[in-house]
Amino acid sequence: MKLMKIRDHNELFLDREYQEQFAKKKEFEDSWPPERVKEVAEWTKTEEYKEKNFARKNIKINPAKACQPLGAIFCASGFADTMPFVQGAQGCVAYFRSHLNRHFKEPLAAISTSMTEDAAVFGGLNNMLEGLENAYSLYKPKMLAVSTTCIAEVIGDDLNAYVKTAREKGLIPPDLPVPQAHTPSFVGSQINGYDNELKSILTTITAGRKKEPNGKINIIPGFDTYTGNYREMKRLLDIMDVRHTILADVSDTFDSPNTGEYKLYPGGTPLEDAADSINAAATISLQRHSTFKTLDYIEKEWNQKTAVLPPIGIRNTDIFFDEISKISGKPIPGELEDERGRAVDAMVDSHPYVHGKRFALIGDPDLLLGLVSFLMEMGGIPVHIVSTNGDKKFEEEMNAILSENTFGAEGKVYINRDMWHLRSLLFTDPVDLLIGNSYAKFLWRDTGTPLIRIGFPLFDRHHLHRYPIIGYQGVLNLVTQVVNTVLDELDRKTMNTTSFDVIR
Amino acid sequence: MSTAIKDTQKMIEEILDAYPEKAKKDRAKHLAANDPSGQCSTCQVKSNIKSRPGVMTVRGCAYAGAKGVVWGPVKDQITISHGPIGCGQYSWWARRNYYNGQTGIDTFGTMQITTDFQEKDIVYGGDKGLDAALHELKELFPLAKGMGILSECPVGLIGDDIESVAKKVQKEFKMPIVPVRCEGFRGVSQSLGHHIANDTIRDHVLGKGRLEKTTPYDVALIGDYNIGGDAWASRKMLEEMGLRVIAQWTGDASVNEMGIAHKSKLNLIHCYRSMNYICRHMEEQYGTPWTEFNFFCPTKIYESLRKIASYFDDTIKENAEKMIEKYRPVMDEVIAQFRPKLEGKKVMLYVGGLRPRHTIGAYEDLGMEVIASGYEFGHSDDYKRTYPVMKEGAVIMDDATLYELEEFTRRLKPDMVGSGIKEKYSYHKLGVPFRQMHSWDYSGPYHGFDGFPVFARDMDMTVNSPTWKLIRKRGVPQKPGDAIGR
Secondary structure, eight states, X not given: OOOOOOOOHHHHTXXXXXXXXXXXXXXXXXXXXXXXXXXXXXXXXXXXXXXXXXXXXXXXXXXXXXXXXXXXXXXXXXXXXXXXXXXXXXXXXXXXXXXXHHHHOSOOOOEEOXXXXXXXXXXXXXXXXXXXXXXXXXXXXXXEEEEEOHHHHHHTOXXXXXXXXXXXXXXXXXXOOOOBOOOOTTSSOHHHHHHHHHHXXXXXXXXXXXXXXXXXXXXXXXXXXXXXXXXXXXXXXXXXXXXXXXXXXXXXXXXXXXXXXXXXXOOOBOHHHHXXXXXXXXXXXXXXXXXXXXXXXXXXXXXXXXXXXXXXXXXXXXXXXXXXXXXXXXXXXXXXXXXXXXXXXXXXXXXXXXXXXXXXXXXXXXXXXXXXXXXXXXXXXXXXXXXXTOOHHHHHHHHHHHHTSGGGTTOEEEESOOHHHHHHHHHHSOOSEEEEOGGGHHHHHHHOOXXXXXXXXXXXXXXXXXXXXXXHHHHHHHHHHHXXXXXXXXXXXXXXXXXXXXXX | OOHHHHHHHHHHHHHHTTSOHHHHHHHHTTEEEOOTTSOOGGGOOOOSOOOOTTSOBOOOOHHIIIIIIIITTOTTEEEEEESSHHHHHHTTTOSOBOOOSOBXXXXXXXXXXXXXXXXXXHHHOSHHHHHHHHHHHHHHOTTOOEEEEEEOHHHHHTTOOHHHHHHHHHHHHTSOEEEEOOOTTSSSSHHHHHHXXXXXXXXXXXXXXXXXXXXXXXXXEEEEOOBTTHHHHHHHHHHHTTOEEEEEEETTOOHHHHTTGGGSSEEEESOHHHHHHHHHHHXXXXXXXXXXXXXXXXXXXXXXXXXXXXXXXXXXXXXXXXHHHHHHHHHHHHHHHHHHHHTTOEEEEEESTTHHHHTHHHHHXXXXXXXXXXXXXXXXXXXXXXXXXXXXXXEEEESOBHHHHHHHHHHHOOSEEEEOHHHHHHHHHHTOOEEETTTGGGOOOOSHHHHHHXXXXXXXXXXXXXXXXXXXXXXXXXXXXXXXTO
């Protein structure tokens, strides 16, 4: 039998019948005349519009950040047998889960206490008690990591007292770790939620565990949504023979093998290792802005050496290995030097297509710091650097990086700004390439700036998060992504000219 | 009581055993063995009740119902997520309510616009900032036809008065500024959000639109959110019947269409759950009759075309027959192509709105059987419409938890499951073919004569993908080609 051709939305609505339907529907829409729409569209590209756009103070339009509890449950899910437990409304948790599901294409278990109107009036004690009892009975976690949503924060739920009551009533075992973090969505962003949750987990789980030094190094990846980065970090430290603990290790949580079984807790840092992290030689954070409080706590409470070493780009990675070598006393093996050499070789090979290209970037502070450094190593010129959740500290750090490099002269940092601001910038001062998450595709559509998808969330391309962007291997992946975007765009632009080259 | 019912009840009891006493007692009311005859008193589920804390409900909130479902798709209105950053961020263009227009200029559907509450807004209130935000938006988007203020949790908790801000600004702007009190802690699920949104349509836009003339063939398409273009596929059929669709709610809707639906001769409601309220209101207030219909598969389409035509004159009735005649061979071809590959396959559904019952016929047209079905946020009227269309002893579940879904799957061994994104990947791990049936897994349309072939293709690729057969359990000897979890 000859198979029918099935046409879905991608083709169907281009049909004449549908196009006519759309035209006819306008009769009921009371829509604007096309020339008025065109006029306004052109106006939004102007300097005048940009000024108005940058004058706004009370509204965000297409921002690039998420809220604290999302970062908190992300962090909690990186510990073995741990159920993220959110004191608050159930809709929030449905949203956190689906947001993370869409990025990783993986399941994620997380609990809410389904607080509703009565809880808003009387407090969330009963929700917490029943929630702990049910979650423990049904899902048998070894740790329940609590964070909060707006409702619990606004009414001021006393988490500590609630958990104590639950233990007194025997609803959960007396020794079950139940760390609690306050993660109001109206403060900071997901990177702060990550920080708060990690600090609360470490505080709880390491209590009374200070013993002899274990000679290990703790690595805190931060709010890093590349599962490939976690695996890469472990591989690199194994090559260096450095014993380590990743806090919080989400690599299996968000990239588990398909073996025909669904595991509620597919991986994560073993709780014993997490508890022993207090006895490590040092703690290295790979992201500054998502670990401020945690590092401060580790320095002060554990009296442990800490450092922030983000290994994105060649020089950052060099520094990372130098420091790890110093702390661990282990030499950097030739194997890593070879990896470095291959990454640099790729950069040299591809530099003609990246050198002098102007970039706009939008994303989380730590990611941007790494990417800008990497781009300038290839001769790229960062121009518009936008971070919705970046603060003054980030701005200073970024400006320091830019000022150290001749390729950084044009770079301007915009904190607390969003993609609609960036849209104005891309019209008034166009660039060659744009780096951002999947929602930045709207900027690509509006302004024609080719998009390199790096960041979070990545919904519309598959598997990118499985490839590391840290270390020398990460450099290779970044180079590949950047240069091939340039070349794809070049093909599109030259396809009807003689410059349509086959060797590049 | 039949054996089928007894067997299912026994299975449900076993599953419930894992719950602590209080939760067990509650959950027992939400799970039942189906009795299509309606005689078995214990076969009816309780619904629209608070979820138990800590059980991992799949449900969302009132904001999701009001912003995500009803108001969000209205394309030429600026829909503001009023409160902290998260709610708007996570619901940003997630439901694929397709629309025509130039985004950011005369339409705003794929934009995430939020007042991004900070601590100072919680302490001092957000009304002043909201007022300023509305003005900033008016400056930047002069072609907006209205603005919606969709409240998130803190707004209600701190006692802001968004209604008076809206009222003041509406006078100034001379366009609808709609305050929607859909804070996520209200009610027990998305459902109250639908109701609240319906009430605000009634209070702020209905009756205020412009329609030059009316005809005897005017209808409004209500409760179709144009997911993957569903409403367009349905509209095409209604127009081919000779009807004039004066308003489409709310997929690809304009503010003006929101204001003229009451002038139709018949309101055609697709998603009964989310928009029955406003249909009842139009019936009471304006005498506009309404009827439910189902465009998911040939059998239901033929039935529905005749049902809709029955409200009109012979011309329309004849047109309906002509259409059935015209499209039947195409539909038969679709069935001939896909049914042999799907015959006898068992389906488990756990979705929202109308899908748990409306898609059953589509599976049946492809030779498949729905052995379990449930609603995230249904009410008793949804279940009453569901019992008769399912077999005796089938599982009916209300507000199911992750634990229950997993247990039902292990025991019932469905050949495919249709549910949401939160469920999708756990089924992938289990090796059970899965289709995301909230937004058609980024496919569609599924409605109408143009949609059914897409539906059939998608169910075939779900059940028969060779990838399922590559999955193997660690350490378990397996014959080549054995699939897991089937």
